[in-house]
Amino acid sequence: MAKGAIFSRMLAIGVGLIGGSICLAAKKKGLAGHVLGYSRKLETAHEALKLGIVDECIAGPGDSNVRNVDVVVLSIPVRQYKQVLTQFLPSLPPNCLIFDAGSTKSDVALMLEELEPQFPGLKSRFVLSHPIAGGESHGPAAAVANLFEGRNCVLCPLPQTNPVGLKKVESFWSSIGAKLSTMNAMDHDEMFGAVSHLPHLLAFSYVASVLGHPKGADFMKEGGAGYRDFTRIAASSPEMWADIFQNNSAALLKMLSGFEANIASLRAAIESGDRSTLERILGQASEYRSRWKQN
Numbered sequence: 315m316a317k318g319a320i321f322s323r324m325l326a327i328g329v330g331l332i333g334g335s336i337c338l339a340a341k342k343k344g345l346a347g348h349v350l351g352y353s354r355k356l357e358t359a360h361e362a363l364k365l366g367i368v369d370e371c372i373a374g375p376g377d378s379n380v381r382n383v384d385v386v387v388l389s390i391p392v393r394q395y396k397q398v399l400t401q402f403l404p405s406l407p408p409n410c411l412i413f414d415a416g417s418t419k420s421d422v423a424l425m426l427e428e429l430e431p432q433f434p435g436l437k438s439r440f441v442l443s444h445p446i447a448g449g450e451s452h453g454p455a456a457a458v459a460n461l462f463e464g465r466n467c468v469l470c471p472l473p474q475t476n477p478v479g480l481k482k483v484e485s486f487w488s489s490i491g492a493k494l495s496t497m498n499a500m501d502h503d504e505m506f507g508a509v510s511h512l513p514h515l516l517a518f519s520y521v522a523s524v525l526g527h528p529k530g531a532d533f534m535k536e537g538g539a540g541y542r543d544f545t546r547i548a549a550s551s552p553e554m555w556a557d558i559f560q561n562n563s564a565a566l567l568k569m570l571s572g573f574e575a576n577i578a579s580l581r582a583a584i585e586s587g588d589r590s591t592l593e594r595i596l597g598q599a600s601e602y603r604s605r606w607k608q609n
Contacts, residue, residue, distance in 0.1 A: 320486050321346045325383040329353055329362035332415045333389025334457025337367045339490035342459040362454040380405045388414040391557040396425050403433050411479045413441040418561040419470045419499035441483040442470040445492055452551045463491030470499045507565030514555055517548040
């Protein structure tokens with residue numbers, strides 16, 4: 315293993331924006347001696363190989379190269395984890411470390427609990443992680459080596475998590491520029507239901523609402539900076555975000571109820587001409603957002 319490398323042979327399952335960026339960062343920083351890539355769409359894996367994101371691509375769990383990897387990173391929709399792990403774990407070394415980049419964590423913890431009897435020790439070698447990075451573009455061509463520099467990354471270790479494996483994953487994320495924090499899975503899902511999942515839901519909903527207007531497409535042609543900023547994330551992967559909305563439905567629906575109540579208050583104030591209430595709600599939001607921007 316090269317000097318400075320944390321892992322000898324890394325297998326990236328999922329080589330799009332997030333997985334591809336992890337691979338590029340690992341190669342740039344010399345953190346993995348050899349990087350393999352897998353995608354359920356073979357052409358995607360081949361694209362990653364052509365772009366230099368991975369050193370080698372594999373066709374599936376039956377590939378002999380799977381048997382000598384020492385770490386796997388999952389960068390696929392969380393709802394695919396169970397099926398993919400069930401396919402790959404019989405071929406992976408029993409001490410192979412696994413970490414993920416998924417946006418929800420309670421469902422992953424539950425999935426690991428379900429798989430533990432079939433694959434003893436899985437919970438000890440799986441490190442739940444969530445890099446707070448991404449964008450509206452997706453696929454290998456969107457991957458960049460510096461995606462995680464200066465970005466937050468949340469780790470949600472389980473009680474059974476092996477501390478040696480956890481330390482390696484912490485070192486990996488830190489080495490590619492991420493700022494680490496730790497919390498339990500439920501707190502993570504509640505937090506990101508508020509600051510990530512609800513905003514994405516609103517952006518998708520807003521674009522769909524305007525498109526539903528007979529002149530909606532024409533309206534959006536004239537959209538300015540506000541339209542662009544608010545709707546940017548509505549160009550994100552529908553498959554991934556449909557999974558996230560379903561996986562974190564409890565926290566998301568709770569936040570959505572609060573949003574609907576606030577919208578109802580704003581609507582009532584507009585309908586009744588209640589300028590005082592309108593300015594109070596807008597002022598509170600504006601003041602906090604201004605402070606947040608400065609921080």
